[in-house]
Amino acid sequence: MSDCLFCKIAAGEIPSNKVYEDDDFFAFHDIHPKAPTHVLVIPKFHLATLADATKEDSALLGQLMDRVRHIADEVLKLDAGYRVIINVREGGGQVVFHIHVHILGGKRLPF
Template identity: 80%
Template sequence: MTDCLFCKIAAGDIPSNKVYEDENFFAFHDIHPKSPIHVLVIPKLHLQSLADATEQDTALLGLMMDRVRHIADAELKLGVGYRVVINVREGGGQEVDHIHVHILGGKKLPF
């Protein structure tokens, strides 16, 4: 999708503070962090939100969760713990219409 902010970031058209990249996913630091470590993980394939996912997206979503775990453990060294958040649509706090996972850590997070 050519007008999607996150598609442009994943393509390298907009600079970001990259944490991780492979053939399917891109991870970068959030520009408005809510914790000392706040990283977004996005699929390179455009999918608007979790609410728009279908059974055909099951493998991609499962792989995305595996990458989230890898990034949190291996790249960010968050072995003491972290929070994983997916905001869904505007009412759920989603600000960019491209599915993304927030990894939050670096301090004890409140409930």
């Protein structure tokens, strides 16, 4: 999607503090971190929100979760643990309408 902020970041049109990239996914540091480590993981394929996902997106969503695990464990080395968040729609706190997963860690997180 040409006007999507995260599509532009994944395409390299807007700079970011990249953590990970492969053919299908891109991860970068959040510009407004809520924890010492706060990384966003996005698919390069545009999907606005989890609520828009269909059965055809099941493989993509599974791969997204696999990349989140890989990035948290192998790239960020969050051995003490981490939190994974997906905000859905405005009422759920979603600000950018390109599905993304927040990885938060680096300290003990409150409930």
